[in-house]
Amino acid sequence: MVLKEILSKAQHTGNLSKEELVFLLTRTADEASAILALANSVRREYVGQAVYLRGLVEFSNICTGNCTYCGLRRENGNVHRYRMPEAEIIETAVKIAENGIGTVVLQSGEDPYFTADRMVSIIKNIKKHTGGAVTLSIGERPFDDYKAMREAGADRFLLRHETANPNLYTRLHPGKSLKERVRCLADLRTLGYQVGTGCMVGLPGQTAEDLADDLLFIRSIDADMVGIGPFIPSPDTPLGNVPGGSVDAALRMVALARIVTRDAHIPATTAVGSIDESGREKALMAGANIVMPNYTPLKYRVDYKIYPNKQCINEDPEIYLENRIESIGRRIGKGPGHSLKGAFRKTNT
Numbered sequence: 001m002v003l004k005e006i007l008s009k010a011q012h013t014g015n016l017s018k019e020e021l022v023f024l025l026t027r028t029a030d031e032a033s034a035i036l037a038l039a040n041s042v043r044r045e046y047v048g049q050a051v052y053l054r055g056l057v058e059f060s061n062i063c064t065g066n067c068t069y070c071g072l073r074r075e076n077g078n079v080h081r082y083r084m085p086e087a088e089i090i091e092t093a094v095k096i097a098e099n100g101i102g103t104v105v106l107q108s109g110e111d112p113y114f115t116a117d118r119m120v121s122i123i124k125n126i127k128k129h130t131g132g133a134v135t136l137s138i139g140e141r142p143f144d145d146y147k148a149m150r151e152a153g154a155d156r157f158l159l160r161h162e163t164a165n166p167n168l169y170t171r172l173h174p175g176k177s178l179k180e181r182v183r184c185l186a187d188l189r190t191l192g193y194q195v196g197t198g199c200m201v202g203l204p205g206q207t208a209e210d211l212a213d214d215l216l217f218i219r220s221i222d223a224d225m226v227g228i229g230p231f232i233p234s235p236d237t238p239l240g241n242v243p244g245g246s247v248d249a250a251l252r253m254v255a256l257a258r259i260v261t262r263d264a265h266i267p268a269t270t271a272v273g274s275i276d277e278s279g280r281e282k283a284l285m286a287g288a289n290i291v292m293p294n295y296t297p298l299k300y301r302v303d304y305k306i307y308p309n310k311q312c313i314n315e316d317p318e319i320y321l322e323n324r325i326e327s328i329g330r331r332i333g334k335g336p337g338h339s340l341k342g343a344f345r346k347t348n349t
């Protein structure tokens with residue numbers, strides 16, 4: 001295979017084969033710069049110069065899950081656990097809207113306290129008081145829960161598949177299966193959510209073939225949003241002492257996600273920024289078009305540690321926005337920044 005020919009194909013179509021994706025994933029760092037540059041031009045053509053903001057509220061760090069990479073796993077006794085009261089969640093969402101951000105992202109561990117009824121109340125209140133879009137990132141739930149939350153007005157749902165390798169998935173998520181995660185994603189699609197998925201890069205035992213399968217999976221479900229970040233080992237977890245993923249590998253996956261999806265919304269993730277000071281800007285120049293400033297009140301934010309040294313722990317979201325996005329020649333998108341995929345295009349502003 002010849003790099004130039006595959007890049008030429010990638011410029012015209014996202015329909016790359018697994019072999020072609022593996023080839024691109026295994027090029028040298030020098031060659032990878034051409035892949036990132038191509039992704040940046042595909043981004044410019046399909047989603048433009050706007051960087052859409054999503055205001056993040058991490059409203060509970062309590063989790064029944066036990067994922068082997070995550071600092072919030074239930075068996076980690078060294079976490080100070082919290083739940084934000086409903087009124088404070090809504091107050092934070094209103095602050096996000098007042099700052100001109102058109103989407104509130106509600107993220108938590110898999111916390112059974114936040115039943116469908118409680119989530120419905122929160123979603124309805126946020127929709128009433130902000131008029132903006134609501135994205136949920138609260139893990140696996142039964143179909144009827146997803147349905148009730150969608151009917152309450154939730155617009156989008158983020159549920160990363162983490163890895164499309166079923167054996168690796170089960171090693172990372174004891175007691176869970178990739179099949180069940182795929183079922184959740186299919187339910188969310190059926191219910192009319194804008195659906196986000198994505199993966200980690202640099203997991204122990206993960207191969208270039210696995211990463212190519214991640215990209216093929218993302219393309220196969222026509223993901224509206226794609227979150228990709230490096231694996232970062234977290235202390236007090238079973239994977240705390242294994243080497244983490246690199247920024248370069250994560251950026252290459254961001255670039256390939258842009259190339260295969262063309263117009264998905266792709267965040268410059270906090271994880272990329274956490275292991276490289278300018279990682280988020282690099283991601284924005286490699287195909288990403290979304291930033292998720294963290295509005296979780298500081299008193300809680302310090303305890304939402306999926307991994308250590310999270311970049312945004314002490315970050316003031318407004319200062320971040322002012323100083324960084326325009327410095328790379330981009331502009332902040334207005335409105336909710338809905339999916340650009342066919343089914344949702346009409347609702348995008």
Ligand code: SF4
Pocket residue numbers: 063064065066067070071072073074108109110139306
């Ligand atoms: S990754 Fe999510 S579900 Fe797994 S332990 Fe962490 S917060 Fe819980």
